[in-house]
Amino acid sequence: MPAGRPNTKRDFDGNPPSPGSQSALRQRNQQRVVGVLTGGPQTQAELARQTGLSTATVSNIVKAMVDAGLATTAPTTSSGRRALSVILNDNGSLAAGIDIGRRHVRVVLAGLNYQVMQDEAITLPLGHCAEEGLDAAEQLLDRLLLKAGVTRSSVLGAGVGIPGPIDRRTGTVVQGAILPEWVGINILTTFGERLGFPVFIDNDANLGALAQVTWGPHGSVENLMFLKVGSGIGAGLILGGSVYYGHVGITGELGHSTIVEHGLVCRCGNRGCLETVASTSTMVDLLSRRADGPISVDDLLDLVLAGDTAALRVIDDAGLALGKAVANVANLINPELVVIGGPLTSLGNILLEPIRRGLQRHAVPVVGESTTVLMSALGDRTEALGGAAVVLSQPHLHNV
Template identity: 70%
Template sequence: MAEEDRTTTPTKRRSRNPGSQPALRLLNRQRIIDALLGAGPSTQAEISRSTGLSTATVSNIVKSMAAKGLVSTAPTTSSGRRALSVTLNGNGAVAVGIDFGRSHVRVVLANLGYQVVAERALPLPLGHHASESIAAAADLLNLLLAEANIPRSLIVGAGAGIPGPIDRRSGTVVQGAILPEWVGINILERLEKTLELPVYADNDANLGALAEVTWGPHRSVSNLMFLKIGSGIGAGLILNGAPYYGNVGVTGEIGHATINEHGPICRCGNRGCLETVASTATMIELLSRGAVGPLTVGDIVRRALAKDSATLRVIDDAGLAVGRAIGNVANLINPEVIVVGGPLAGLDDLLLDPIRRGLLRHAVPVVGESTTLAMSSLGDRAEALGAASLVFQHQRIRRP
């Protein structure tokens, strides 16, 4: 599946006309990057032959890339003639990926080869305000740049994800986010002002899906659903090789699918939503009854792996409910793969088995049986890695 197809995003700094001269220049630059990634250092004439671009076009783009630190050049000889050798700088262009969570912020730096060159996360207090986490992200970014000895001028942009829907028309966080303190905030304006970088923002589940088809083992999958189970439950969709955003960018809110219309009130105002049954917040509430102190998600994972019967029952009930919800989605979109991510990934089959039972019970048999269910191999890095991918894809830089 061509990764250049995965470029539509709900919230971006500016739109581009794919047929414009700047867009054509970006495509030609990508062809040169691809050639250098495949063949290593090459002369401009060799690049021209391998890409089909004219020598004048190659020369102009190489000059621009050298000025930005993407490549380095050096005089050489080829067939007895003077030539210019071009070498791709591994860290010549760096994308920043930021994952804002309910109680953490994570920042990664990734280079042109889609390699993580620096990464760090910080815990944040529950109920933190946007200004706190944005300031923490800016501090982390500066720290990572210093540690990796990367000049700020090499950053091509920053991607950011939050656990909640973003209205792509305005770039604002809308009601329903796990971070209610962020509702109404224009995340692009706030981040661009603080970071002084081009910024692209998206929902964390969408970024998790993007990460699975760029960093994970599912790069050849054209129809994938990424399900993040945490304090909230959200889904990101890759349909026909591209992220799916619907009308205004609010998609994948599977956590608010009604499981029991007479169930408890959800934070969205409805009753019996999936989140009231299967979120980690609900699991913690159920298992903390009678406990000396409140449990953490890590405690749930440890108790489940130790075969604690109450914990296993809560996980089984949650998994069946999740399976029922994704069964309904699978009947609509028929995904090839459904990847489960989030802080419960360490449970592996303890969580996947009940989800699979629920999926097979509620999906059309041929759909349920042909859908692969897998746990994410990217762990808690998925959303930040997806955010970095978002930047490169806006720059038309595909994974080699």
């Protein structure tokens, strides 16, 4: 587990930290310490050496972790001297991450040591209502708990990702979601009451960004953009080491930025949005026109990887549009890294190259040159992993 996990919601006192605040910094430092401890017990001096933190900072973090039930300490010797060994607790508690999409629900279960214990996805019918989606998520969660040999009482909480904007003041899905049947649903209350443990709701792209710096190789990155390209297009932002939520939580709606001034009408009501040019739905529709019938995203991938000329052109056009949109964000926030996620990640450089060209063409030169664009290495479980990370980053839950 890499160092530098960002804070998502609360510090040790339960207060929401702002990016770059002392509480956010403290949370990131704690995650660096946890990252080292997952490899086994360490003395405080060893923790200081491996994390680069001062001994005083490590001592304060260890004390807070012990108070929260995250760790225990025991006397030991190091180089012939008395020392204090720090041990990461694993009391059997689990965090659940739940990713609900247009056609699927995925659940992962992770322990306090950030090891994934269970992971499974099932298919949902297109256009499913919130009740159907939550029923399926609950049933899958219970099945995985049974496989893990634990009960719901072992679950600290669940982080739930939805492909659409969430009003963080109320926890309600708002207009613009890929799941229009879910608009107005308050998952915090409807699902939390049903499960009997804390539930955290977030946009799936935000959870994807969190997953990159929690389970991906990017833990030390302070400024990252995760771009999920699927039926919809959304971005999650890590700024100053923390997930950025803005005023009410409606951030990263990159799919609804205008790319073609007089383009097609988007589901949001505007014209020429990025989603009308570069979503997988648009790509599939374009290629279905020359086929005997509708094709799937898997068919699209097969055509591209087989070198089909039309499919390659569709991907190239979409990539350039995505790169242009990324450039507009990069000019504003200057991220170190842009990670591409969603069902097209297996295309690798076939998609990355036009995105990079679009970025270079439309970004300020020094921004374009210094921004790295990569594919996510976490696969289909990215957003569910982010949901589990939200729960694991809540120290106050660990001693409930």
